[in-house]
Amino acid sequence: MKGFLAIVRREILERRRLLAAAAVAGLVPLAVPPLCHVGAANAADVRSSTAFVLSIAFALGTSVGLGATMIVPALVSRRLAFDFARPLSGAAIWGGRLGASLALASMAAVLVWIPTLLTGSRIPLSDIVPTVRFSRAWPLMALACLAVLFAASHGAKLVARSRSPLIVADVALATLATLGFSNALSRVPLHDARTLSNAMMGMSIAIGLAFLAGAQASVVWGRVDARAAHRSFAIVFWTVIGAAIVIAQAYSLWGAGRIL
Secondary structure, rough: OOHHHHHHHHHHHHHHHHHHHHHHHHHHHHHHHHHHHHHHHHHHHHHHHHHHHHHHHHHHHHHHHHHOOHHHHHOOOOOHHHHHHHOOHHHHHHHHHHHHHHHHHHHHHHHHHHHHHHHOOOOOHHHHOOOOOHHHHHHHHHHHHHHHHHHHHHHHHHHHHHHHOHHHHHHHHHHHHHHHHHHHHHHOOOOOOOOHHHHHHHHHHHHHHHHHHHHHHHOOOOOOOOOHHHHHHHHHHHHHHHHHHHHHHHHHHHHHHHHO
């Protein structure tokens, strides 16, 4: 745990300028109503909408950007060996960077909102969230989405930088996975909205878990060898995706049979 927290602290301190940029961006919503000649009656809504879009942009951009730059460049250049030389596990090295990314993305989003909230404008969540249950769970769902974005960006960057022939297999497997998921969805009748929704949700969760598990494996098993990291990522990622396709096929067959 100490190693995990040490990495989180180090990564946040090294990228603290990102938080300063978010704080400056938080002033933008205050300037939008005057620049757009918005009346006082609608100024609060305009500030809220602008701040909402900016906060999402900062959170998503931070996760994607850090996913591509926080681990892979250090892994390819073997600078990641510095962390492995210390009494740190691969899981702590990966988890610390993921935790730092989530913290930075969350803090950046909050910093963008602070100036708007100080003016008395509200966060327009009630206009977006469909149900009370979702409104209670959205913080955890948002963190999960940011984590998946970080892992997906890491995986894409790793595949591109590894220059491994394995990328040909990745393309082939991606094609087969697309066909497998599409075939499973096509078997569910369009009027069976519940089964179709459950299948799509399950596939989305499986893909997210595949990215997270594969990204962690690339650091834990691949260590400072880019091709070994790519190979580890691919093995875990496609194993999870393959299992998800089998389950999706079985679920769609059950759903189609239940309707018939």
